[in-house]
Amino acid sequence: MSNDTRLIPGNTVGILGGGQLARMLSLSAASLGLKTHIFCPDQNSPAFDVATTYTIAPYDDLAALDVFAAACSVVTYEFENVPGHTASHLAAKIPVRPGVRALEVSQDRYNEKEFLRSAGVAIADYATVDSDDDLTAALERFDGIGVLKTRRFGYDGKGQVMIRSAADAKDAFDKIRKVPAVLEKLIPFDREVSVIVARDLDGTCVAYDIAENHHEHHILKTSTIPAHVSTQTAKTARDMAMRIASSLDYVGVMGVEMFLSGSGEIEDILVNEIAPRVHNSGHWTEDACLTSQFEQHMRAVAGWQLGSGERHSNVVMENLIGRDCERWPQIMADPSARLHLYGKEETRPGRKMGHVNRIKPKTC
């Protein structure tokens, strides 16, 4: 479908997926006078509460997708594992942004790494693993140490096996059920950072300030901005993110995760992975910038000009995971805190229930 479609206020943006990201996208769309239509197979999706309308149907229900496409002016998605045939079926009828190519690249770790290498950004060395023999050969190359990851459907540490010894290596491929995988060379890194970048239909990029991320149990716990990195590192990281977005001819917001080693002017940066959507490590933009990542994504997919990504405050974002959300009264008592809850009915361990941004006056 026409790739130069530009919306006007009152038009409808379709969103595949109905979780908290779709919910926050819908809230931002409403502020811009856009309507939203959520397509999600799950009853009680958090985004339904705030969307103009919604469809409950499986992602492979082509008839439902056709009705959805006819009701929208453009379609976007809140998660990268949109089935390929869902995206291509829609893309034949209506602009899908960020686009099918971004999905293809990010749904498969090997494709992603090949793409990142071709885009000219630094990444850890890697090898494909389709058999025990492949794994043995790859480990030999990487001095017996590496992380084995499934090519598809990995997130929050799922589908990964750390290999530090021959014993680890022995059943590693079994542990991931012998599905196609990649072995990544293990990089000793000091910190994980990320850059949220937006790119519009005309190719203009806006990169937000670099965030320093801390994980617990493989799930993002906090993002701190400003990150403790040199000016040069911050610039390099943002440039990398913009280069990645441009190489993909991307339209929308993308999260780019990076590993940082060393300190001072000699920091090394390797890109870990990309997420072709608004990103958890960008939730701080809602309360520390004039234009949040959610509004930025909506502006881009609507074919509109991007807003400023300037930050007016320092901020620490904390994810509220599982029963963390029970602390809501204490969080509301903190005058520096802004609470965001996702309206999920059931609290489960490891489930993202909300987040809180704590802001302070800007120092740099």
Next chain:
Amino acid sequence: MSNDTRLIPGNTVGILGGGQLARMLSLSAASLGLKTHIFCPDQNSPAFDVATTYTIAPYDDLAALDVFAAACSVVTYEFENVPGHTASHLAAKIPVRPGVRALEVSQDRYNEKEFLRSAGVAIADYATVDSDDDLTAALERFDGIGVLKTRRFGYDGKGQVMIRSAADAKDAFDKIRKVPAVLEKLIPFDREVSVIVARDLDGTCVAYDIAENHHEHHILKTSTIPAHVSTQTAKTARDMAMRIASSLDYVGVMGVEMFLSGSGEIEDILVNEIAPRVHNSGHWTEDACLTSQFEQHMRAVAGWQLGSGERHSNVVMENLIGRDCERWPQIMADPSARLHLYGKEETRPGRKMGHVNRIKPKTC
């Protein structure tokens, strides 16, 4: 109904009225994990798009009100002209916040003035006018000059007649169709300012910074923060607003409009009127404060603690009235601007279609 009801996330707040204020209240409620239920007689109300659910029914449909009350944990409203029997019918079943008393006071200019005088804040002199003779007597007291205003249903300059001469006076009471009115002594003022104040269930007040307001054709055009007033005036204005809220035993956000004359340390302040709801001159809080007036109102009516009203940026809010909203592409091109559109289908002269906040780093 119990006045100490406190909600938990997941509960539903009912809102009477479905305009842009209810829309922005619903967006803030969603961020806090609250659901909203809009009650409004108008098809295509702007708030329906973002509310969890809605009821279309007249305000005097008691059966519909009963179903609405049963579905909510607390009820609030976006406009002060909620019919008295609607509010009292609901209040017998469910907490209504800010409350019936706030409505009674603000729906009638005479009651409002009597209340303000009793609360100990300065207001312009006034007299009731129920006949031509009353008007003649009152004008005599005020040197022949004053503003005749209907006691009820006046807003944006409607229901008002300016009297500066005997000729003006002659048909003034006819012009307002001989309905009960008040004559206000004409106060020569230099500026109109307002204070947005919130008060929670425990009586704690948070007053935002004073805003300087500029009107065009009797409709608010811009609010500028910080206002150009002395520190002492700013303090007095905020104290007045908090005193008014406390005197009403108010729960929620209130807008207090004031007239200012003189300059420097000798400024005089008179309270013009109060609005028992979120207020157009408080829309700047959305982008210049951590806690917006909309979130603040939701926290108060939910029985929760208020957030900080601190301002992190300087800001000018501009209302987009009628075809002003056609400037949306230019507004989005301004990196200091955040656009808010209300999703109204029809653009009419004088209709509030959206607003824009333009922010700058905080200077004071």
